[in-house]
Amino acid sequence: MVLVEPLPAQSVGQGSFGRAAEGNVQRLSFTGSAGEYFGIWIVNILLTIITLGIYSAWAKVRRNRYFYGNTVLLGRGFEYHARGGQILIGRLIVFAYLVLYNVMLTFVPFVGIVLGVALLFLVPWLLTRGLRFSARVTSYRNVRFDFVGRAGGAFLAFIVGPVLAAITLGILAPLASRWTHRYIGSNLRYGGKSFSTNPSVGAIYRTWGISAAVIVLGLLIVGFIAFLNLAIVMTAVENPDLLPPEMQVSLGLLAALAYVLILAIFGTAALVYRAGVRNVAWSATTFDGKHRLLSDLSRPRYAWIAVSNFAVTLVTLGLMRPWAAVRMARYINEHTGVRFEASVGEIFSAIAQEGSAVGAEFMDMEGFDFGF
Numbered sequence: 424m425v426l427v428e429p430l431p432a433q434s435v436g437q438g439s440f441g442r443a444a445e446g447n448v449q450r451l452s453f454t455g456s457a458g459e460y461f462g463i464w465i466v467n468i469l470l471t472i473i474t475l476g477i478y479s480a481w482a483k484v485r486r487n488r489y490f491y492g493n494t495v496l497l498g499r500g501f502e503y504h505a506r507g508g509q510i511l512i513g514r515l516i517v518f519a520y521l522v523l524y525n526v527m528l529t530f531v532p533f534v535g536i537v538l539g540v541a542l543l544f545l546v547p548w549l550l551t552r553g554l555r556f557s558a559r560v561t562s563y564r565n566v567r568f569d570f571v572g573r574a575g576g577a578f579l580a581f582i583v584g585p586v587l588a589a590i591t592l593g594i595l596a597p598l599a600s601r602w603t604h605r606y607i608g609s610n611l612r613y614g615g616k617s618f619s620t621n622p623s624v625g626a627i628y629r630t631w632g633i634s635a636a637v638i639v640l641g642l643l644i645v646g647f648i649a650f651l652n653l654a655i656v657m658t659a660v661e662n663p664d665l666l667p668p669e670m671q672v673s674l675g676l677l678a679a680l681a682y683v684l685i686l687a688i689f690g691t692a693a694l695v696y697r698a699g700v701r702n703v704a705w706s707a708t709t710f711d712g713k714h715r716l717l718s719d720l721s722r723p724r725y726a727w728i729a730v731s732n733f734a735v736t737l738v739t740l741g742l743m744r745p746w747a748a749v750r751m752a753r754y755i756n757e758h759t760g761v762r763f764e765a766s767v768g769e770i771f772s773a774i775a776q777e778g779s780a781v782g783a784e785f786m787d788m789e790g791f792d793f794g795f
Contacts, residue, residue, distance in 0.1 A: 440706075440717045440760060448717065449767065450760040453753040454500070455493035457746035463489055464745045480514060481507030490748075491561065494756055497767060504567075505560040513556070517549065547577035558611065564771050572610035580606035593635075596696075597627035604704035613710065614774035622700075622707040630699025633722070634692040641688030645681055652677060691726050698725035705759065714770070717760040728754055 440448060467482035484507050491503040524542065528535025551574050558570035584599030601622055608620025649656065655674060698720040705718035732747035763770060 440719050440762075447763045447767065448760050449497055449763065451756040452495045453493055453749070453756040454495055455489060455749050455752065457749045460489060460749055461745040464748075477511065478507075480510035483507075483510060490752060494752070496563070496761065497771075499564055502562045503560060504562065505556070509556075513553075520545070543582070544574075544578075547582060548574040550581055551577045554607065554610075563613070564775060566614040566771075566774055569612040570607075570610055571612060572606055576606045576610070593631075597624055597631045597700075600627055600700050600704075604700070608704065608708050616711040616774060618708055618710050618716075619712065620704060620708040622704045626703045626707075627700055630696055630703065630722075633699065634696040637692040637695060638688055641684070641692075645684050645688070648677075649681065687730075691730065694726040694729050695722045698722045710761070711770075713764040715762045715764075717762060718758060720755070720758045725754070 463485055467485060470478040471482050484505055487503040491501040494501050524535060524538045527538055551572050555570040558568040561568045580603045584602045588596040588599040601624055604622055605620050608618055611618040699722055702718045702720055705716045708716040728751055732751060735743045736747050
């Protein structure tokens with residue numbers, strides 16, 4: 424007999440998610456608060472400093488348990504099951520390899536070069552194990568997630584893609600983003616049911632076009648400011664001794680302003696691109712071949728929250744970091760949803776009966792926490 428648990432309805436709001444909002448759409452929410460997280464955060468910081476960084480593994484567990492537990496879908500939060508010892512062992516293994524690599528490179532260069540080449544192939548394997556670990560320590564309604572990707576896919580998604588995007592000055596970045604999201608989204612499992620992602624390259628390029636326009640417009644503004652001060656700049660380059668001291672100070676401030684502006688331009692473009700790609704990739708993801716994930720982040724709003732969070736954190740010397748983290752988590756969750764194609768109670772009851780195939784032995788030996 425299948426017990427169908429009553430699930431609370433969550434309003435989506437008219438017009439949300441566009442046409443995809445038709446049907447049984449359930450939106451995520453975040454129930455944490457900045458005050459609660461501040462207590463966890465400050466203890467994590469102090470213990471990490473006192474233990475010279477060793478406690479950071481346990482700090483990550485405490486942080487993730489708080490954020491996962493307050494990420495709510497259908498009235499139930501997610502769970503994070505990793506232990507600090509697992510994460511510490513994984514980090515020690517990676518650290519030991521890097522130390523060995525540097526020692527060999529100094530005293531036995533040939534062995535160091537071999538270890539360096541091996542690292543090129545080891546990184547995709549580590550990323551795969553990290554994604555698998557992160558998935559398997561995550562559960563929802565007592566059913567674990569899983570990740571079945573292989574190292575070859577990780578090599579294409581995380582090594583080839585970024586290199587290709589860099590050498591083409593970002594022109595092929597949408598292709599790299601598509602590889603990454605396809606690799607992650609199509610290898611994710613929940614209770615034996617698979618996710619599938621196939622984002623449109625054209626849709627990602629439309630987001631990329633907006634970011635490219637931000638960069639071009641921003642650089643034109645910087646170039647115009649530099650043009651207005653061209654005479655001073657040329658004098659400073661050809662014969663800086665001719666400039667009076669006050670003019671040299673002004674020129675230095677102008678150079679610093681240009682540097683900050685360029686960082687702000689590329690940072691804003693990256694945030695706009697990230698939000699747009701998330702919308703495209705998540706909205707192209709299905710679960711069990713029929714249930715669809717949705718994302719409707721506003722690119723300007725997402726960029727504003729990220730930039731203002733950074734500014735507030737900087738001005739307060741980090742003390743407002745918990746507020747910033749909760750603020751961003753709340754915004755992202757409130758703009759993420761799932762459209763179910765059947766009764767959600769029956770869906771989760773069926774999945775819970777099938778259970779998760781994740782073995783406890785794996786959990787005891789893995790700890791590469793490269794994020795998920």
